[in-house]
Amino acid sequence: MTRVLIADDSETILLLMRTRLEMEGYEVVTAADGLEVIETMRTADPQPDILLLDAMMPRKSGIEALRELRAGGVKTPTLIVSAHQDQMDAGAATDVEVSGYVTKPIDFEALFTRIAELTRP
Amino acid sequence: MLTGLAVIGVARFLQQRQDFENATARSYQVEIAARNRLAEGAAPGPTRAAIVAQKRERQRLRNDIDGETRDTALLVGAGLIAGLTGAALLFTGLIATMRRPLEELVDASGRLAGGDLQARVKVGGLSETAALGEAFNEMAGELQRRAGERDQLETMKDEFVLTASHELRSPLTSVQGFAELLMLERDKLSPAQADTVEIILDNTRHLVRLLNDLLDLARSDAGRLTIKPAPTDVASLIEDAVRTMRSQTEARGQSLDQRLDPGLPQVNVDRDRIRQVLVNLITNAHEYSPDRASIEVTATHRDGEVEMAVRDDGPGMAADQLEHIFDRFTRGDAGLTQHVGGTGLGLAISKSLVELHGGTIAAESVQGQGSTFRVRLPAIPAAAPTVDGPKSEAPVDISAHPQEETR
Numbered sequence: 001m002t003r004v005l006i007a008d009d010s011e012t013i014l015l016l017m018r019t020r021l022e023m024e025g026y027e028v029v030t031a032a033d034g035l036e037v038i039e040t041m042r043t044a045d046p047q048p049d050i051l052l053l054d055a056m057m058p059r060k061s062g063i064e065a066l067r068e069l070r071a072g073g074v075k076t077p078t079l080i081v082s083a084h085q086d087q088m089d090a091g092a093a094t095d096v097e098v099s100g101y102v103t104k105p106i107d108f109e110a111l112f113t114r115i116a117e118l119t120r121p
Numbered sequence: 122m123l124t125g126l127a128v129i130g131v132a133r134f135l136q137q138r139q140d141f142e143n144a145t146a147r148s149y150q151v152e153i154a155a156r157n158r159l160a161e162g163a164a165p166g167p168t169r170a171a172i173v174a175q176k177r178e179r180q181r182l183r184n185d186i187d188g189e190t191r192d193t194a195l196l197v198g199a200g201l202i203a204g205l206t207g208a209a210l211l212f213t214g215l216i217a218t219m220r221r222p223l224e225e226l227v228d229a230s231g232r233l234a235g236g237d238l239q240a241r242v243k244v245g246g247l248s249e250t251a252a253l254g255e256a257f258n259e260m261a262g263e264l265q266r267r268a269g270e271r272d273q274l275e276t277m278k279d280e281f282v283l284t285a286s287h288e289l290r291s292p293l294t295s296v297q298g299f300a301e302l303l304m305l306e307r308d309k310l311s312p313a314q315a316d317t318v319e320i321i322l323d324n325t326r327h328l329v330r331l332l333n334d335l336l337d338l339a340r341s342d343a344g345r346l347t348i349k350p351a352p353t354d355v356a357s358l359i360e361d362a363v364r365t366m367r368s369q370t371e372a373r374g375q376s377l378d379q380r381l382d383p384g385l386p387q388v389n390v391d392r393d394r395i396r397q398v399l400v401n402l403i404t405n406a407h408e409y410s411p412d413r414a415s416i417e418v419t420a421t422h423r424d425g426e427v428e429m430a431v432r433d434d435g436p437g438m439a440a441d442q443l444e445h446i447f448d449r450f451t452r453g454d455a456g457l458t459q460h461v462g463g464t465g466l467g468l469a470i471s472k473s474l475v476e477l478h479g480g481t482i483a484a485e486s487v488q489g490q491g492s493t494f495r496v497r498l499p500a501i502p503a504a505a506p507t508v509d510g511p512k513s514e515a516p517v518d519i520s521a522h523p524q525e526e527t528r
Binding site for chain 1: 287290291293294295297298299301302305325329
């Protein structure tokens with residue numbers, strides 16, 4: 001089963017995403033900020049197949065967490081979730097390898113298609 | 122000093138003239154007395170001699186005074202010339218002293234009027250020009266302070282809209298997401314509950330649209346509305362926009378046709394943004410026209426421009442409404458239709474976007490006979506090699522609002 005790690009500082013958003021993803025048949029792991037993302041990636045077994053990281057989170061943003069993971073050799077496909085374009089323009093550094101961006105409100109049907117493409121064996 | 126000489130000269134002249142008048146008068150008195158005596162029978166010999174003597178005396182006086190007058194006139198003339206020359210020299214000096222600060226003031230005023238709010242003058246010179254310079258600098262300082270305050274307010278407004286639209290987006294994501302979740306289990310809801318959830322969803326989508334539009338306008342105002350133009354095929358652009366709107370127009374029995382000139386040149390545009398403009402124009406035609414109305418999208422090529430037009434046979438607009446149609450929060454008369462869901466910002470944003478591409482947008486309408494909106498964009502000259510790569514697949518649209526394409 002495909003494992004998805006989702007990170008967002010809003011519990012409501014996490015609940016929404018977890019519910020929709022589980023209904024779609026995905027296994028879901030959650031994180032509340034970038035530090036938890038890094039911790040989960042260090043300990044999780046098996047490793048998540050794809051990461052959905054909110055661009056802006058307290059303590060450590062999704063972008064910062066991804067930069068650290070990439071520096072550590074993690075190649076997991078990652079979608080950055082963001083409230084709007086400007087935030088991505090401001091936050092997204094060109095030096096981080098990102099599989100794509102997702103803007104809020106989330107179009108779940110399109111998101112499922114994207115996850116399926118990125119996790120296709 | 123020389124002027125003083127002239128004054129002394131004139132005074133002396135007047136005094137001599139007075140002396141001359143007095144002496145002449147005395148001479149006449151002597152002569153008259155002699156003539157009286159002659160008339161009373163005095164000895165004529167000596168008396169006549171006295172009269173002749175007085176005549177000679179007066180002639181001498183006249184000669185004297187003429188000489189004096191000439192001297193004095195020379196003296197006065199010299200004095201006057203000297204005085205005038207001095208005054209002229211003094212005045213020239215004065216003008217030179219005033220001229221430089223005045224020229225500087227004129228120059229600084231020009232720069233200030235041209236928008237250089239840091240324009241200032243060096244204060245100095247005569248007290249009058251110094252005061253003028255100080256007043257100018259004070260005025261320029263005040264202007265600069267006020268402009269700074271205004272810019273700060275503008276920036277705060279832009280930042281506020283950007284932040285607010287971000288903060289509002291998170292709760293909206295939840296509302297829309299959970300309402301969609303409920304709709305997934307529609308069969309477990311009563312028909313009335315399902316309708317209620319539909320209403321929540323409709324309104325959430327409207328809020329999201331409003332938020333996106335506000336964000337675009339704030340970006341536009343802040344100069345942050347950016348486009349990424351690339352050579353784009355006009356036909357595929359229009360087909361794309363028409364496809365997006367097809368289900369909505371069909372739902373109300375409206376026809377949506379396209380009529381494109383063959384061999385249209387490409388345009389250098391940000392595909393997503395111009396599609397946003399076209400979708401907006403078709404949405405307006407759809408929402409403001411009654412059921413079973415005709416909507417037509419055309420594209421023509423003329424004078425190095427591609428014109429894309431969206432025409433409907435809906436209610437049209439009055440002239441006074443047409444005049445303000447591209448202003449913010451201007452909306453057509455919604456009384457005629459129940460389907461208007463716009464934000465009143467779409468056309469203002471469309472205008473900003475089209476102008477950002479170096480194009481123009483215009484509206485024509487006759488009340489009762491429909492409206493036509495025309496977008497003109499510079500065409501890529503046919504001679505130029507086309508840079509359009511192999512047609513990529515339509516980008517996967519993950520967001521619920523297509524105009525915020527990921528890039």
